Amino acid sequence: MQDKHQDDIVSMKGLTKSFGAHHVLKGVDLTVRRAEASFIIGPSGSGKSTLLRCVNSLESYNDGELWVEDYLVGAEKRGEQWYEARQRVTAARRARIGMVFQRFNLFPNMTALENVTAGLRMVLKQSRREADDRGRELLDRVGLLDRAGAYPAQLSGGQQQRVAIARAIAARPSIILFDEPTSALDPELVGEVLAVMRDLVREGMTMMVVTHEIQFAEEVGDTVHFIDGGRVAESGTPAEVIRASRHARTSEFLARIR
C-alpha cells in the first residue's frame, strides 16, 4: 500500500483472472482517482466487463491486488492478516459501489420508484417515507418523476436505464460502475442515457465506464484505458489514447468501430 495514492478509489496491480483454462485478465494495472471519469474501451472478449465486475466482487480474481478505497477486495483485515471477506462485509461494501448493467436488470415486479428505493429500504433499512422522498428526488434528476408508478415493462429501454442509474446512485456510492450501459438500447435512446451520465460527470461522480461510445469517452472522459488481450495496452487522457494512440492495436480498434 506504500505507493498507493491518497486519492485513489480503485487501484489494481497485476490483476489476473481465468475461467478454467481461459485467461481473461493477464495482469492488469489500473487506477481510478476520486472524481475521475475513467473509460475502459477495447475489443469484445478483451476482459473489460470482467475487470469491472471484479471491483464489486460480482467476479472473483485469481491473483494480484485490487484495492477499493482502503480495503483489499474479497478480503478483510483481522490484526495484521487479511482473511476471506464474510458475505455481509462484501454486501456492505457493494452498497457503497453503484452498478449499472447492460441489460438494466430492473426488478420487474417493482415500480420505478420501488426499484430506486429498494436498496434504501431493504439494505439501509430506511423508512418507506424517507426512502420515497429520496427516490422521487432521484427520479426527478433523471427526468422520470412522472413515471414513478410505472413498472419496468411499461418503460422504454432508455427510461429503464435511467431508472437503473437512479437506483445505482441512491445510496450515495463513492463510485459507479457502468457495464456497457447503452449497448442494449435502440440508437435513438442512447442520447438520453448519455445525458444523465454527462450530468453525473459534471457533478464530480467517480465512475468506471465500459463502453463502445468512443465519442462520449472522448467528450467527458478524464482517462481512457485501452484493454486488449487481458492487459491494459494503453492509458491516458482521451486526447492521448483516442486521438493520438501510440499502439497499432488501439488505432486498429478505433478505425474498426468508427
Place this chain on the structure above:
Amino acid sequence: MNSVNSANTSLRIHRRLGPRIANAALAVLAMVIVLGMAQIVIGSGRIRWNIIVDYLFAPAVLNGVAMTLMLTLVSLLGSMVLGTVLAAMRISRNRVLETIAAGYVWFFRGTPVLVQVVFWFNLGLFLPQISIAGHSFPINSLITPTTAALLGLLLNVSAFMCEVIRGGLIAVDNGQSEAALSIGMTPTQALLRIVLPQAIRVIVPAAGNLAIDLLKATSLVYVIGTREILGTTQSIASQTFYVIEMLIVASLWYLFLVSIASFGQSRLEVYLARGLSTASRELPRPNLG
C-alpha cells in the same frame, strides 16, 4: 377475390363461403357425435339418477370428501416445505447436499406413487418397531391407512415440488440476483426478497397442476383401505351394487374440487402477473376479493 368498389374509393374484400360452410359442417358433426355418446350413457335407462342425488351428500360420502381434502392439503403444504428445502439443496454449491436431493428426486419420482403408498402401509413387515429418543414404538401402531397414505403422497409429491421450485428459481434471470447483490443485499436476502418473489410466478402454474394431480392421486390410496372419496363410494357400491352410480358420485366430487382449485389458481396467476403487461393501463388491484 378483390374488386374495386366504385361507390367507395377503398378496396373491398369479398367473403368466401367455402371455409364458413366447412366450419359449420364440422361443428354439426362434432355435436352429433357428442350427443350420440351422451344418449348411449344417459338413454340406457340403467343409471338410477335418484340414487346419485341420494348419495351425493350422504354423511359417509361427505366424510370421504373431508378425508380427500385433508390428504391433499397436508401433502401439498408438507411438499412445499420439503420441496423448498430439496430445491435449495439442489442449487447449493455443497456437492453432498446436492447429490442427496438429486437422489431423493430420482427415487421418489421414479417409482409409482401407488407402489410407495403400499410400501409405507407394509412398512411393519421389515421394520417391526422404531426407536426415537430411547422410546420404542411398534410400527403397526403408527402406520394406519391414513398415515401410510399421507407419507406416500407427501414424499412423492415433494419430489415433483422440488423440481417445480427449482425450475422457478432457475427461470429468474441471473441479472436479477446480480442487481440485488450490487445494491448491497447478501446472497440470502437476494434469494428471498428478489429472486423468490419472481420465481413464484413461474412456480404457481406448475404447482397448481401438481396440486390438481395430487387431488386426484389421493384416490389411489383406497387400495390400502383409506376412507377418502373413492374408498367410501366403493364400499357403498359393494354393499348396494350401485356401482356406476357411486362412480358418478365420486367423479362429481372430484370435478367440483378440481374446478375450485383451478379457479383459485387462475385468480392467483392474475394477481402475480401484475407489473408484467407492457400496456400502461390501470393495473389489477392487488386483492383477491
